[in-house]
Amino acid sequence: MRDIEIAELRNLTQVIKDTYNYDFTNYAMSSFKRRIQRVMDVFKMNSVQELINRLKEDRSFFHDFVSEITVNVTEMFRDPSFWRVARDHIIPNVLLNADTISIWHAGCSSGEEVFSMAVMLKEMGILEKSKIIATDLDPEILDKARAGVYSLKNMELNEKNYIRFQGTGKLSDYYTVRDGKAYMDKSLVANVSWRQHNLVSGPVFNKFDMVLCRNVMIYFNQTLQNEVLKRLHESLFKYGYLAIGSKESLIWCEIANKFIVVNNEEKIYKKIKD
Amino acid sequence: MTKFDLHNRYKAIVIGGSAGSFQGITKILSSISEDFNLPIIMCLHRLKHVRNGFTEALSIKSKKPVIEPFDKENIKKGMVYLAPANYHLCLELGNSFSLSTEDMVNNSRPAIDITLDSAAYVYKDKLVGILLSGANKDGALGMKRIKERGGLTIVQEPGECMIDTMPTAALEATSIDHVLKVDEIIRFLNELDKLYK
CATH class of the missing domain: 3.40.50.150 (Vaccinia Virus protein VP39)
Structure with a gap:
């Protein structure tokens, strides 16, 4: 699959900020990029633009998006x-x-x-x-x-x-x-x-x-x-x-x-x- | 005469390794020059729950101390870094590290693919990727990313590896610039280093 470019990530975070007032601008880029890749895989999207369009058009999708973006790997008594x-x-x-x-x-x-x-x-x-x-x-x-x-x-x-x-x-x-x-x-x-x-x-x-x-x-x-x-x-x-x-x-x-x-x-x- | 096409455009070396790579890594670290210029960033498979001891073991013979970077630590010239236990080690634009506790990749955390892929994204054609002995295919995708972004790819010669699954997987996944024995990898690194003096 084609790699996501930094400009595409900037577009995406801007749209989310404007539409949902959630600010992902200052998330660490490398893991955020992997999470976006994961969202695109899960929802079978071929481009960041497709993801942006979906976020603009479908407000209910945003919850699913947030759930996929946040990293939820943890363990009891870690360390x-x-x-x-x-x-x-x-x-x-x-x-x-x-x-x-x-x-x-x-x-x-x-x-x-x-x-x-x-x-x-x-x-x-x-x-x-x-x-x-x-x-x-x-x-x-x-x-x-x-x-x-x-x-x-x-x-x-x-x-x-x-x-x-x-x-x-x-x-x-x-x-x-x-x-x-x-x-x-x-x-x-x-x-x-x-x-x-x-x-x-x-x-x-x-x-x-x-x-x-x-x-x-x-x-x-x-x-x-x-x-x-x-x-x-x-x-x-x-x-x-x-x-x-x-x-x-x-x-x-x-x-x-x-x-x-x-x-x-x-x-x-x-x-x-x- | 060297058989390597060397440039001083490179800004970093990333090394991945797993089962059977400890000896090779130790030899590399004990054979590079004391003032080796480029940062060396290593992602080696290791026990998830053992935080201490690995950097010390690697440092015994190393010409330079091996350190596990903290989250958001800047990458500095001449340093040798090791991915800490139970974290993925990623590189960020602006030349710093970040750590992640995301899912295991290829059954591993740290995963070599994640370190190599993010390093390729940051350094593009200014990166040298080296993959050593190992028993799974972690690192193959990362080497592919390095190649796609114009970096230089090197794998340990499968015949010399204790377990050759890892370099073999990389050879199948992408075009590899050099297939070398550990001694030749050392020669490559030291010849490369001379261009920075």
């Missing part, structure tokens, strides 16, 4: 060493000075990270003291997260991660298998509030003790990373914690000096300035 540090150091630190903990999963995708958190908090005996908000841009993936149903193939990897995390039980204690699928124990997320939210343009809606935004900003360019980091910063209490992906970095961001590194290996930061 088990991160979860051990969260359990053994970060969360106990928050609870030194407070009886409750508030957590925001920014870009929660299909919910694996939220269930990981809930399992961990339950094993720590503090799930009832926790207030969790999980947001994503894509309403369809939020439905999937709420449902908490995962393929058994994915559960194999999740189980391996859980063992490396050194949880107190077995991951299978937290789900039942029916019809070849894993149904997560819904009581884990009874207190989770799932919300559609745009990290790029949505409001700052609350303040949290801990924000997890792991492997989300990698899909943005530096301009947009700066903007999003400002919002994450505003959404944290002073001395609250920010966790990003293991190969993400804040060092190029304008407001990096408002954070200190708590754990460099696991990329956990603490807000030290308002």
